[in-house]
Amino acid sequence: MSAKVSTSFKKRFELNEENIRRIHSDIRKRTPDDNHHNIIFEVFREDSLVFRTSEVDRLLSESNDSTQKIKELNIEYQDDNLNILLEFDAEKGAELTINGEDRDQVFLISSDLKEYIQKEVCHINSGxxxxxxxxxxxxxxxxxxxxxxxxxxxxxxxxxxxxxxxxxxxxxxxxxxxxxxxxxxxxxxxxxxxxxxxxxxxxxxxxxxxxxxxxxSPGNIFLIGKQISIVSQRRSFVRSFFWGGLVALIIAFGSGYYFLWLSK
The missing domain is CATH 1.10.287 (Helix Hairpins)
Known part of the structure; x- marks a missing residue:
């Protein structure tokens, strides 16, 4: 009996090397060894370049800088009995679609991927x-x-x-x-x-x-290549800005009340 599962993740994603390798590994475990080459990464970049590869290292070697920034990544698998499509879009978020002839296999793969992505990948509030x-x-x-x-x-x-x-x-x-x-x-x-x-x-x-x-609060980001340092620096700046602004605000209010008390 065939089945189909489609899930849209509400929270924003943060996809890094560990996440990509883990998702790739989970799909390999649930599919025949002879079909592992059917796991394809389709990459869409800001410079309009689109390429497809079955090699994880090829994807992770992307510079992912401001001119060649990844804006969308699709992880696909397809054979005669099973279709998997995992979409990560910088604007729309993440979505998982699985359909196949074996109902148990579809729900098993869907459960594994959905649980991992919700906990480890899509964990940033939507804003x-x-x-x-x-x-x-x-x-x-x-x-x-x-x-x-x-x-x-x-x-x-x-x-x-x-x-x-x-x-x-x-x-x-x-x-x-x-x-x-x-x-x-x-x-x-x-x-x-x-x-x-x-x-x-x-x-x-x-x-x-x-x-x-x-x-x-960066979200829907691909932490590959130069984006790792860019996002890290931005988050460090935001933390410094927040705590610096909070301290300045407390000092300003404290000083205001102090001079108001002196004027009475």
């Missing part, structure tokens, strides 16, 4: 895929701006215009003019803060959030 998630940061920023605007208390007028005009006291008139200026400045500050809400809305809609997330 910002749903545009509806933008509502969350927008709501938080808008709430903070409104709260900040509310903390700016309007200046209470203790002197009305009739008192100021009828009084012969120069200090009273000056105080009235100062209160008017402060009230205007307070209203201007509130308006500026609240005007940032639509700006943030436009920013979150048009900002390439997924590309930024992918830069700081």
């Amino acid at each position: 910002v895929q749903d545009k509806r998630l933008i509502i969350v940061p927008i709501a938080i920023c808008a709430a903070l701006l409104v709260l900040l605007a509310q903390t700016i208390n309007p200046i209470q007028e203790s002197i009305n215009i009739e008192q100021a005009m009828s009084s012969s006291d120069t200090n009273l008139k000056l105080n009235y003019l100062i209160s008017l200026t402060e009230k205007k400045n307070t209203a201007d500050h509130k308006g500026q803060l609240l005007s940032l809400v639509p700006f943030l809305l436009m920013l979150f809609i048009f900002i390439p959030a997924q590309k930024i997330y992918n830069y700081f």
Whole structure:
């Protein structure tokens, strides 16, 4: 009885030499020795070159630099009774499709490959895929701006215009003019803060959030050749940037509260 299994992996992949050799080995174990040459690696590069090879070492010898970067890798096996297709795409992610005449063999191979790929290969969170998630940061920023605007208390007028005009006291008139200026400045500050809400809305809609997330948290990557050092350096930079920014933020808040306390 024939069977077919198709699986799309939700998380992003990180495919390195160890993973490729392990997947190749697992397929070899479940297929006849005479057909091992039917395990084919099909490579698609950024420079539009496409090549096919049955040799793992040929694939791993790729420079995989910025001009010859691998963007897709298909691992295929085909004989009269079994078809295996494992696709790794830098944009779409990973997908496994197996169909064959022997139902038990199909489910056995599928179980082995699926379990290993989920645990060791596709383990990076997917990031910002749903545009509806933008509502969350927008709501938080808008709430903070409104709260900040509310903390700016309007200046209470203790002197009305009739008192100021009828009084012969120069200090009273000056105080009235100062209160008017402060009230205007307070209203201007509130308006500026609240005007940032639509700006943030436009920013979150048009900002390439997924590309930024992918830069700081690389996924769907082929850790072969030069990409090993490139990704390692990027992750090191992100860790330094995060901890440096966190420390700077703590110092800034601490200093702000300290000087605020001194001014009281």
